């Protein structure tokens with residue numbers, strides 16, 4: 578059964594990016610946001626991860642934290658919902674995976690995407706990188722590295738791309754239905770029909786059907802691929818990048834927080850749960 582906090586006067590649902598937001602950009606640690614996460618859990622506010630990370634990575638992170646919540650993976654390519662999370666179930670799952678319903682928005686599997694990428698030989702992605710190369714680029718090792726490789730719908734690129742290359746690659750990918758998306762660290766190639774915002778909109782619909790009172794939706798992010806997520810919520814928060822600046826996002830009502838990554842995430846949660854915060 579799902580319960581919601583009423584501390585803002587409306588039930589609160591929080592969507593959050595992971596890399597560079599809930600977890601540290603360099604160390605991938607959630608230590609800096611752990612207390613804030615516990616406060617959200619205590620106040621019964623659902624915390625929905627919305628990240629380019631894979632199903633395997635997000636399941637692992639949730640287990641480490643002790644959460645079992647719906648989450649949006651591979652940049653909005655699909656949503657995973659724990660069995661029984663939404664009583665009455667207001668949706669049809671595309672398929673089941675390890676005790677989760679999967680709702681898939683991507684128009685093609687990663688194998689199709691990787692075949693399409695072969696027309697652009699200069700592109701170098703996770704799937705064709707050696708473990709040593711991927712480890713050097715990401716700082717991930719062992720099981721963490723393998724979970725990052727388990728991409729079902731997208732391909733993350735190790736290639737550094739300039740603006741002209743981005744335009745050219747997008748032109749080549751468009752007829753196949755794929756597009757480049759810029760994350761905090763890398764570009765990702767994904768279905769042109771998906772982004773974090775569309776997945777968040779879908780989740781909002783499900784949350785609205787689950788509760789009587791209209792919920793307040795907040796989202797926290799750090800980079801351009803979070804813009805579609807931040808655009809579709811009531812309270813959009815932007816945390817600082819490791820250099821203490823903000824990503825160049827021009828969104829109305831965007832709340833820019835003083836604080837890098839988890840520190841900014843924690844500040845957003847304090848604002849959301851704090852006394853006197855009016856929505």
Ligand SMILES: [Mg+2]
Nearest residue numbers: 594596597761
């Ligand atoms: Mg990020």
